[in-house]
Amino acid sequence: KQEVTQIPAALSVPEGENLVLNCSFTDSAIYNLQWFRQDPGKGLTSLLLIQSSQREQTSGRLNASLDKSSGRSTLYIAASQPGDSATYLCAVRPQGSQGNLIFGKGTKLSVKP
């Protein structure tokens, strides 16, 4: 059974720091991996999607990498800002399934001014 883990559960950094959020999954047979952001009391916003054949995706100050064979993905945030404070979730889509995503429990990021 696929399991997705995000460590740490919470992270606090000063503004301007570059940071990395980690996501690991137990079964490398995935179709893709998606990173989301969630603000308190709100829905999830899609940040980046990486197909299994890709190694990384970039959007602005965000860069997500995927190492399928080792079951790992990282989300790199450059020059962090207080507005980046949110919970970041990763989710994998297993191969061969109808398409349900398996979510990690998220990393709560706090960027201090």
Place this chain on the structure above:
Amino acid sequence: DVKVTQSSRYLVKRTGEKVFLECVQDMDHENMFWYRQDPGLGLRLIYFSYDVKMKEKGDIPEGYSVSREKKERFSLILESASTNQTSMYLCASRGDRTGSYEQYFGPGTRLTVT
């Protein structure tokens, strides 16, 4: 831009009431999903639908049912609301046939059952 809307942001219902949560997407996506999110438990899939009138049980379907009569609309029904169904409910859609593969979420409905 993909837009997924949910009928209510906040809802308060009494135990035993029948509750309808509506979700509408405007991008002709064939896949739609209902999740609930609780502290410490993360997101859990209740039901999903991969086409009109089609539905599949997720991880926690007990106490819920769904309806998908039109492609753009996916309804979650709590037949007889109970206090343990107090939660944040999130709807999502995805259009694999469009080649997008990204899953998009609505703003959520915070349901309180008293």
